[in-house]
Amino acid sequence: MQTLLTSTQMRKADEYTITNLPIASIDLMEKAARAFVQSFLRDEFDASKNIAVFCGNGNNGGDGLAIAHLLCHNGCENVKVYILNFSDKESKDFLINLQRLDESKCRKTLVNSVAELKNIKADIIIDAILGSGLNKPLEGKYAELAGYINKLNKKVYAVDVPTGFPAEGKIDANYNGIKAYKTICFQRPKINFFFPESAMATETYEVVAIGLDENFIQKQESDFLLTVEADIHHILKPRKIFSHKGTYGHALIVAGNTNTMGAALLTAKACLHAGAGLTTACIPPSGLIALNTTLPEVMALPREEFTRIENPAKFQAIAIGPGLGVSTENERLLERLISSNQALVIDADALNMLAERPDLIEKIPEKSIITPHMKEFDRLFGDHECWWDRVNTAKSQAQKIKIVIILKNQFTFICLPDGKIYINPTGNPAMAQGGMGDVLTGIIVGFLAQKYTSAEAAILACYIHGKAGDFLASDRIVVSASQIAEQISKEIMKLTF
Structure with missing residues (x-):
């Protein structure tokens, strides 16, 4: 049986892997980005498509920056990164990947408000705005942005979890987060992906391995187990x-x-x-x-x-x-x-x-x-x-x-x-x-x-x-x-x- 973890437990699995493998957190993020890109390119093999990558400034946004860099490196011709300046808290790994993106040929733009987003030419959107751990509906600029992206009616791929979707716990009947076509999640599916209300947030999901310590994960206390x-x-x-x-x-x-x-x-x-x-x-x-x-x-x-x-x-x-x-x-x-x-x-x-x-x-x-x-x-x-x-x-x-x-x-x-x-x-x-x-x-x-x-x-x-x-x-x-x-x-x- 696969042990299913809460968002808090998954962060502990990240920390344990980083400490005991050992591997630098930025390198683990790179592995996650590579796994995402491999899955994404199996679905979307047309390199000429316009891809918009929306990145917050936490670790989920860091994943998005690494993904954008890898997409450009793998021949995707029309990748544009939208960096959301909605918070003054930037994670260390986000800043490292931002510097790497600056050194690449990927186009990027800083977004201070949703009103600045006009005439986005995107066939596909990658959601790397907010990661797991959220336990309440989106508010303010994030809620406004989710509504804007949903109204674009484009195919959305979410990184690990759709922005605004709780990894576990009650799912609000008035869900106001990103509505993804597919979520590519890391190492384990989120517990809430198995609840019918998750259909409001993602049509389907795929799990990709990123090298987290499986022995540690399997030993965690959890009431939820996935039959394999x-x-x-x-x-x-x-x-x-x-x-x-x-x-x-x-x-x-x-x-x-x-x-x-x-x-x-x-x-x-x-x-x-x-x-x-x-x-x-x-x-x-x-x-x-x-x-x-x-x-x-x-x-x-x-x-x-x-x-x-x-x-x-x-x-x-x-x-x-x-x-x-x-x-x-x-x-x-x-x-x-x-x-x-x-x-x-x-x-x-x-x-x-x-x-x-x-x-x-x-x-x-x-x-x-x-x-x-x-x-x-x-x-x-x-x-x-x-x-x-x-x-x-x-x-x-x-x-x-x-x-x-x-x-x-x-x-x-x-x-x-x-x-x-x-x-x-x-x-x-x-x-x-x-x-x-x-x-x-x-x-x-x-x-x-x-x-x-x-x-x-x-x-x-x-x-x-x-x-x-x-x-x-x-x-x-x-x-x-x-x-x-x-x-x-x-x-x-x-x-x-």
Whole structure:
């Protein structure tokens, strides 16, 4: 897992690297500028484009000056630097790079006010105005400049972080900072890049390595961790010789209703492809033909016979909710499963019923997994004005109830009972279709049946679910939930060997 750091911790990582590598701070800034320029030129290879580099007079501005110098050195013909004289505090490395720029052929101009900016001829703007660490909206000249740049409607590349965007913490709903096309950030993504409100500040981001000490970074205390592919390789267990269906567990899926059998079928299909040895679908009698026709490998348990099960513990994993429907009967069924004290995967209509029965929420068995999207989460735990607050509520509730909360979004937050928040980076907008949550639930219960821990099952399922979508989206604009379910076992094979 990659440890994600706050802006303060990243500055400490800079200082540690400078002291212990050792490397001069100006040389580390040069490495950062080179990494930025390499990434930038892969995107923007037309050397004739007009590039305007806006530089503040701190270290972010120092990065910008070094970037401008390197762009000129790499053959960019029309680079102009705008040095903002909005503050009398200049960093040491900014002054060194300003002197270097004076010795080069880069054009520059000093800007004392936004009113001086007229007739800027720029195809691309590089934002090196203010760096990370800002925790309040822009004010004064900086706010005026951000508004001016945004109105130019040009492609903007931000250096490390868009000016005015907080690296962590609440993101103001009335964000007034730079709106970047792309942010090229150093060594680690900012924590806030994973929150939906970040779309106001940057359309996308890329992380470039600049040589900071990785051992130091990984040892820092942080609640936020980013899942990477190596983690999945480490968790997945290859299948061994002499194993059989009993080795891989028995999953029960309580799902589907007269008009929503599709949800049950998707969940069961995903469970099969995730590798459960046996899968039983507890469904209404009206769904038997659909199940037997579509998924002959899945056993059926008619819903009215469920009460005859003497011991739910015969199943290694139980999921409830997809397409289930909200009714008094189903509420009693959910309550019965919760009282069995066996870890559950709770999704969809089961979450909606929990929202109406807050007395049951704190009775959810330990190590259970709930999988709400934003609206379901707020129905469970109250309305939230921003995602930072929502994720922190998920963190506290996961600790309080001792469950895993998978808060679904573009970047899904997996909140564990120990207070750690694992961010899943896979997945894409092509997956924005109905049934995706049903498939995710099926993958989770499939992994649980195979005796993965709740944390492992959640991390694996989210990553592989998104990875399947990323593969399928490589040659199509829309990916269906059925396609994802059928791709799961292929992705597991890729990640296992």
